[in-house]
Amino acid sequence: MNLTLKVWRQKSGSSRGQFVEYQAKDVIPDMSFLEMLDVVNEGLISGGEDPIVFDSDCREGICGMCSLVINGIAHGGHRGTATCQLHMRHFNDGDTITIEPWRAKAFPIIKDLVVDRSAFDRIIQAGGFVSVSTGGAPDGNAIPIPKEAQELSMDAAACIGCGACVAACKNASAMLFVAAKVSHLGLLPQGKVEKDRRVLRMVAAMDHEGFGGCTVTGSCEAVCPKEISLDFIGLMNREYLGASLKGS
Amino acid sequence: MTLDAKIPSGPLEKKWDRHRLEMKLVNPANKRKFDVIVVGSGLAGASAAASLGELGYNVKCFCFQDSPRRAHSIAAQGGINAAKNYQNDGDSIYRLFYDTIKGGDFRAREANVYRLAQLSVNIIDQCVAQGVPFAREYGGLLANRSFGGAQVSRTFYARGQTGQQLLLGAYQALCRQIGIGKVQMFPRTEMLDVVLVDGQAKGIVVRNLVTGEISSHAADAVVLATGGYGNVFYLSTNARACNVTAIYRAYKKGAAFANPCFTQIHPTCIPVSGDHQSKLTLMSESLRNDGRVWVPKKKGDKRAAHEIAEPERDYYLERKYPSYGNLAPRDISSRAAKEVCDEGRGVGSSGLGVYLDFADAIRRLGEATIRERYGNLFDMYQTITGENAYAMPMRIYPAVHYTMGGLWVDYNLMSNIPGLFVLGEANFSDHGANRLGASALMQGLADGYFILPYTIGQYFAGAKPLKPPASRPEFKKVEEETKARTQQLLSVRGKRTVTSFHRELGKIMWDYCGMARNEAGLKEALRRIPELRREYWHNVNVTGENQELNQALEQAGRVADYMEFAELMCSDALMRRESCGGHFRTEFQTEEGEALRDDANFSFAAAWEYQGPDKPPVLHKEPLAYEEVKMSQRSYK
Known part of the structure; x- marks a missing residue:
């Protein structure tokens, strides 16, 4: 099949971008x-043009590096599928496809379709961990965890x-990302110990990075x-409220 | 070059304890005077950087991805081995050690493997404490599954995403250290060379992938945890950007490269669909717990799977290896798949595929149980192929997955260059000629959490912090070389893309240095690789410039190193006139077609020393002394 692509090209974070067909x-x-984009890029390079820059690495949907908004939908709109696992069998001959980068204040564009997501790392650095150092851990079966x-x-x-x-x-809110980490750790006995501190710090870091507020539309x-699941945002809100009331 | 493995004396099971006691320590107050560079943020790199930070060292950690959480360890699916014997099925440290040595076809270092088995139990405890959500039974205790090459259930797992969960554990530990300032993280930064000062590794030269800036970083020691080189084959299960550059550059600076030809071809990958293919996707080996592998008995049988009746099917792994059956080790399973396809009994349109059939397991356990165990893998299969594996068998074919070879290291994980440590897949020491499933995660974490933090202290102890300033001429010289090389790649402006060269190199390697190798083929490869390399430097087209995010340039540098490294791999394969593990020389096989080792002549680790451009490298042999284990021909029948 033959397709028309409208791709966001932007030389650098400080330059103006535009769609190129x-x-x-x-x-x-x-x-x-x-x-498909690789093949387009091979053609561009052969013609002496700069290839379209986009992030990808594992190409099996687990590293989280790929990040394209396809026809207005992040990752292209197939449930449970990252861009790298989206296949062309879902498109039709003659389609026009619009390809854009993630757009959010906290994710500045670096070039073309590549954005800077280090804000996520900084949120984890603020508290998205269990404070244990290497060594001295008790036996893995010492604390039973309900299945x-x-x-x-x-x-x-x-x-x-x-x-x-x-x-x-x-609103470019990062609530689902933060809620996922708060819930992952907070649901386990190992992570419960410092759950109040964690949620307060991570939410503060999230706000500091310039992510917007959550209005529970569920698009995330x-x-x-x-x-x-969106339920984790509810769980985090509960934890946050509890921690705030305790004033820790 | 002298290779001293520095294996402690004494009985096998006491070596590590004794070594830990004998190693010198660095006073806590002095640790903060030492700077360490860690390159790579996968299981080995992240766990090392975090643990060193916790101990008080000043750490700089580098990765080429946009975040340390994306290193390729994240893609490991199946699990991690540990000799916990929670299942009461006869497991022990000794058994894990023996299975690993035997699985590696007796080409790994005994003392290292024993230590790995010992540390495996600590890893699970550590990961649980970090909040890794390993699978649990209803009673709340940890669950296990079995894996290839073992007859006990010792594999711990987190659905089909064990690598992801372990890496996130290490990443979170790393983030904690970054947050408190003990580790400084450099994402989107690629190491392009190592810098030696007075013969010791004292820093690296890196390129900032966003700005193109090339700069130097100095430290008291350099740790490489940069993964494997499976992408020399172009198509592999490795992430796109995995590369040999860091360890190959270290090799060119004098570090010995050991057993480069030992590569693992994984038996259960999704078959290639066409020329556009950019990478191959693994289906976890854990699927072989419940899936049965078969092909039609008749050649060229193009009927659909359900039309082929039981008596017309050949469950060849169960037939050839009755005691291990579908759980035969990876190298054996891969070769068996190749054989039946070479006989013309392969399935799918290309004929390069075999069935992995869950019909019996679904009948026995119900679809819900299979969905619970492997749901995400079945989904992934459907996403890629468009086929529903609950209703029809999966099609699988072997693909390059892991490289057992790597930089030579001693028992302390230090290369022959003082101050240069190598961890995880980047080193050579633990898996011999074939790695067992669920052992890579174990090794990466053992190296990073529990070995390097001790052994690096031994290197520092007694020594004064030596960190030379990055303004020393040694750094400037390497920086200039790196800049010149980058400029050279950009100035060729030829007619072929980097990818087209990489694909051609990969084809040569797959055809002549892949699942089956022989003298004539390897010599052909050794004739064609230098030709291709010459063309590369005259005809490659790298667009854009250095001072920007330039993915074509990044790829060009990596492929340039593969072009040289491929030759080293083929030379090693040609030298090793025996078959062992993943290295199968067609000239050396038993009557039943199994790998035929030659212990009298090849019971050594082959460590290659670089001699200069266009000069053949020199081979050094580290004899493999087996004190405890009696070498035998592997049998999984």
Whole structure:
């Protein structure tokens, strides 16, 4: 099939960007979306043009590096799928596809479709961990953990930190990302010990980075490649309220 | 060059304890005077950087991804081994040690592997304490599954995302240290060379991938945890940017490169769909717990799987290896798949595939149980192939997955260059000629959490902090070399893209240095690689400039190193006139077609020393002395 691409090109963070049109010819349905872009880039390089810059690494939906807004939807709109796992069989011959970077104040554009997501790292640095140093850990079976708690914790821990939740949100809120980490750790006995401190610090870091507020529209959940549930935001709000009242 | 493995004396099970006692310590107040560079933020790098920070060292950690959380360890699916014997099924440290040595086809270092098995139990405890949500039973205790090459259940897992969860544990520990200022993190920064001062590793030269700036960082020691080189084959299960550059540059600075030809071809990957393919996707080996591998008995049988009746199917792993069956080790399973496909019995449109069938397991356990165990893997399979594996068998084919070879290190994980430590997949020491499933995560974390933090102290103890300033001429010289090389790549402006060269190199390696190798083929590869390399430097087209985010340039530098490294791999494969583990020379096989080792002549680690451009490297042999284990021919029948 043949497609028309409208791709956001922007030389650097400080320059003006614009959409540029490209033709993607002889696209095979079994190709992934990024492989389709690879082929377009090969053509651009052969013609002496600068290839379209986009982030990707593992290409199996787990590293969280890929980050494209496709036809207005972060990761392209297939449930539970990151851009790298989106395949061209979902498109039709003759389609026009718009490709943009994540857009959020806290994720400044570096070049073309690549953005700076280090704000997420700084939120984790503020408290997204269990404060244990290497060595001296008790036996792994010393504290039994109910299977249900472990499963729920794992649902939250599955977050790949891609930032689609922020890109999809009209307020560019990072609540789903932060709630996933707060819940992952807070649901386990090992993480409960410092849960108040954690949630207060992480929320403060989130606000400091310039992410917007949450109005619970659920667009984050809809685009999340790991289908992290909106319920975790409720859980975090509860923890945050409790911690604030305790004043810790 | 002298290779002293520095293996402590005494009985095997006492070596590490004794060594820990004998190693000198660095006073806590003095630790903050030492600076350490850690390159890579995967399981090995992140766990090392975090642990060193906790101890009080000043750490600088570098990764080329936009965040340390994205290192390729994250893609490991199946699990991590530990000799906990929670299942009461006869496991022990000794058994894990023996399985790993045997799985590696007796080409790993005994003392290192024993230590790995010992530390495996601490890793699980540490990870649980960090909040890694390992799978649990209803009683709240940790669950296990079994994996290839073992007859006990010792693999701990977090759904099909164990690597992700372990890496996030290490990443969170790292973030804690970054937050309190003990670790300084440099994301989107690629190491391009190591700097030696008076013969010791004292720093690195890096390129900031956003600005293109090339700069130097000095330290008292350099730790490389930069992963493997499977992408020399172009198509592999490795992430796109995984590369050999850091360890290959260290090799060119004098670090010995050991067993480069030992590569692992994983049996359960999704088959290639076309020329556009950019990478291959692994389906976790854990699937072989419940899936049965088969092909039609008849050649060229193009009927759909459900039309082929039981008696017309060949469950070849169960037939050939009755005691291990579908859980035979990776190298053996991969080769068996290649054989049946070479016989013309492969499935799928390309004929390069075998079935992995869950019909029996679904009948026995119900679809819900299979969904609970492997749901995300089945989803992933459907996303990529468009097929529903609950209703029809998966198609799988072997693909390059892991490299057992790497920089030579001694028992302290230090290379032959003083001050240069190498951890995880980047070193060579623990997996011999074949790695067992769920052992890579174990090794990465053992190296980073529990070995390096001790052994680096031994290197520092007694020594005064030596950190030379980055303004020393040694740094300037390497910086200039790096800049010149980058400029050279940009100035060729030829006609072919970097990818087209990489793909051609990968094809040569897959054809001649892949699952089966022989003298004629390796010599052909050694003739063609230098030709391709010459063309590369005259005809590659790298667009753009240095002072910007330039992915073509990043890739060009990595492929340039692969072009040289591929030759080293083939030379090593040609030298090793035996078959062992993943290294299968067609000239050396038993009558049943199994790998035929030659212990009398090849029971050594092959460590290669760089001699200069266009000069053949010199081979050094570290004999593998087995004090405890009796070498035997591996049998999984």
